[in-house]
Amino acid sequence: MKLTNLEILSRRSQFLQAIRTFFAEKEFWELDTPSLKKIPGMEPYLDPFIVNSPSGDEKGYLITSPEYSLKQALALGAKQVYELAHTFRSGERGSSFHTAEFLMLEFYKTDSNLDQTMDLVEELIRNVSAKLGLPMQKGPFNRRSVKDLLQEFVGIDWDRKSLESKISELALTNLPLEKMEYEDCFFLIFLNLIEPKFPSEFQFIYDYPPEMAALSRIEDGVAKRFELYFGQIELSNAFFELLDPIEQRGRFEREQGTRKKLGKEVFPMHEEFLLALEKGLPECSGVSIGLDRLLMVLLGCSSLAEVSPYWREI
Numbered sequence: 195m196k197l198t199n200l201e202i203l204s205r206r207s208q209f210l211q212a213i214r215t216f217f218a219e220k221e222f223w224e225l226d227t228p229s230l231k232k233i234p235g236m237e238p239y240l241d242p243f244i245v246n247s248p249s250g251d252e253k254g255y256l257i258t259s260p261e262y263s264l265k266q267a268l269a270l271g272a273k274q275v276y277e278l279a280h281t282f283r284s285g286e287r288g289s290s291f292h293t294a295e296f297l298m299l300e301f302y303k304t305d306s307n308l309d310q311t312m313d314l315v316e317e318l319i320r321n322v323s324a325k326l327g328l329p330m331q332k333g334p335f336n337r338r339s340v341k342d343l344l345q346e347f348v349g350i351d352w353d354r355k356s357l358e359s360k361i362s363e364l365a366l367t368n369l370p371l372e373k374m375e376y377e378d379c380f381f382l383i384f385l386n387l388i389e390p391k392f393p394s395e396f397q398f399i400y401d402y403p404p405e406m407a408a409l410s411r412i413e414d415g416v417a418k419r420f421e422l423y424f425g426q427i428e429l430s431n432a433f434f435e436l437l438d439p440i441e442q443r444g445r446f447e448r449e450q451g452t453r454k455k456l457g458k459e460v461f462p463m464h465e466e467f468l469l470a471l472e473k474g475l476p477e478c479s480g481v482s483i484g485l486d487r488l489l490m491v492l493l494g495c496s497s498l499a500e501v502s503p504y505w506r507e508i
Contacts, residue, residue, distance in 0.1 A: 196500070197493070197500065199503035202500075202501060202502065202503050203503065205326070205489070205493065205501075206489065206501070206502075208325070208326055209322065209326060209485070209489050209492075210278065210485075212321070212322040212325035212326065213278070213299060213318070213322060213485075214278075215325075216318055216321050216322065217276050217301065220274070221274070222274045222275060222276050222301065222303075223267075223272055223274065223275045223276075224275075224276055224277065224278075225260075225263075225264060225267055225272075225275050225276070225277045226277065227260045227263035227264065227267075227277060227279070228257070228263065229256060229257050229279070229280060229282075230245060230254045230255070230256060230257075231254060231255055231257055232253075232254055232255070233255070233461055233462055233464045234255035234256075234257065234258060234461060235257070235258045235259055235261065235262070236446050236449045236450065236453075236461060236464065237258070237408065237449065238375075238449050238452040238453045238456060238458070239377070240258045240283055241283065241284040241285055241458065242255040242256055242257070242258050242282065242283070242284065243255065243256040243282045243283075243284050243294075256281075256282035257279065257281055257282065258281055258282065258283050259279075259281055259298065259300060259482060260277050260279040260281070260298070260300050261300060261409070261480065261482070262464060262466075262467045264276075264277060264300060264301075264302050264480070265302065265435070265467065265470060265475060265480070266466065266467065266470045268302055268304065268475055268476055268478055269470035269471070269473050269474060269475050269476075273303075273304050273476075274301070274302065274303040274304065275301065275302050276299065276300065276301035276302075277299075277300055277301075278297060278298075278299055278485070279297070279298050279299075279300060280295060280296075280297060280298075281295070281296060281297075281298045282294060282295050283296075290496065290497035290498060290499070291427055291487060291490075291497070291498060292498075293486070293498055293505070296484055296485075296486050296487075296498075297484075297485040297486055298482055298483065298484060298485065299481075299482070299483040299485050300480065300481065300482045300483075301480070301481055302435075302478050302479070302480040302481075303478060303479060304476045304477060304478045305476070305477060305478070306478060306479045307434060307479060308400060308418055308419070308420055308432065308434050308479060310479070311420075311432055311434075311479040311481060312335075312337065312398050312400070312420060312432075314481075315398075315422060315430060315432070315481060315483070316334065316335050316396070319396065319488070319492075322492070323492055326492065328492050328493070331395050331396060335395075335396040335397055335398055335422075336395070336396075336397040336398070337397070337398045337400060338397060338398070338399055338400070339399075339400055339401045340352065340399060340400070340401055340402050340403065341401065343388050343399065344383070344388070347387055347388045347391055348360060348383060348387050348388065350383075352380065352403045354376055354379060357376075357379040357380060357382075357383055358371045358379060360383060360387075361379060361382050361383065364386075364387075366382045366383070366386055367382055375452060375455075376403070376405040376406075377405065377406055380403060380405075380406065389423075389426050390426060392423055392425055392426055393425070394424070394425040395424065395425070396422065396423070396424050396429075397422070397423055398420050398421070398422055398423075399420060399421050399422075399423060400419070400420035400421075401416045401417070401418065401419075401420075402416070402417040402419050403416075403417060404416065404417050405417075406419075407419070407436070407445070408433065408445075409433050409435060409436050409442070409445075410433035410434055410435065410436060411433075411434055411435065411436045411437070411438075413434075418433070418434035419431070419432060419433045419434065420432050422483075424491045427487055427491060428484075428487075429483060429484055429487050429488050429491065430481060430482060430483040430484070431481070431482050432479060432480065432481040432482070433479065433480055434479050435475065435477075435478050435479060435480055437471065437475050437477065438471070439468050439471035439472045442468060442471055443463070443468055446463055446464065446468075447463075450463075486498050486501055486502060489501045
C-alpha cells in the first residue's frame, strides 16, 4: 500500500490512538519514563547511543528499551502499565526493517502468564486492525515452541553439541565454533534453517533455550518467553518475568562478561533495578512490540520507509 506522506501521518495517528484506546479500556496506566539514563540495558548484543555534554562533565545513554523503568513502577505497586517509547539502538540500520530510532510499545501486566499474554497481544493487534479498517488473518495466531521447530525443520535438539554438529555439517560459518557464544550458534541455525520457512502470517514462537533467558524466568529447563513473527519479521518479544534478584544479578554479571569478551563497553550493575526486585516485583509478564514494523505489516508495506515520512532522518 503506497501512501503519501500526509496519508502516512494520518494512518500513524489513527494507529497510535487505537493502541491508547485499547489500553485505556483495559485500565492500564500510560507511563512516561526517561529516555536518557546513566545506565542502559545490559544486553550484550544491543548497543546504546552515547550522549555526552559539551563540557564533557555529563554522560548518558539513550534507552534501548523502557523495560527497567516500567518494572520499577510495578515494584512500587502499579498493576498494569504501558508506554509508547522512542528507543534507540546503534548499528540497527542497513535493512528495510531496521532503523536507529523506532517507536516501541512496552507493557506489563501482573498475574499474567505467557498464554494469557499471547492472548492479549493477539487481541490488541486484531482490535487495532479493525479500528483501522484493515484485513486480518482468519483463525487464531499459531503458537509453536522452539523445540518443535528445531525438530521439524532441523531434526535436532537445542543443546550446544547438536547445534555445533549441524553448523559444521552445513558449513554455516567459517568462524571457530568453540569461540562463539551459545546464542550465536543458535541463531546460525534459527536464521538459516527455520525462520525462512515461516508462513506469511502472525505466529507466536515460545519457550526458548535457558541460555537465552535474558530477563525471563526458567522453568523445567525452558526460558519462559515468546516472540511474535509475521513471516520472517520479528514484531514482539515477551518474558514471564524473572523475580529473583540474586539470579538476576548473576545474569547481569554473565552479560558483563560477554560484553567484555566481545570488546564492548561494560556497563555498571543496575543497582536501582536490582533494588526494585529486592523490594518485590510482583509476578508478571512483559511485552515489547516494534510499532513501526507492526504498522508496516498491517498496511501491507514492504519497508519501514513506507510508514514514516521521517525515514531519511533516522
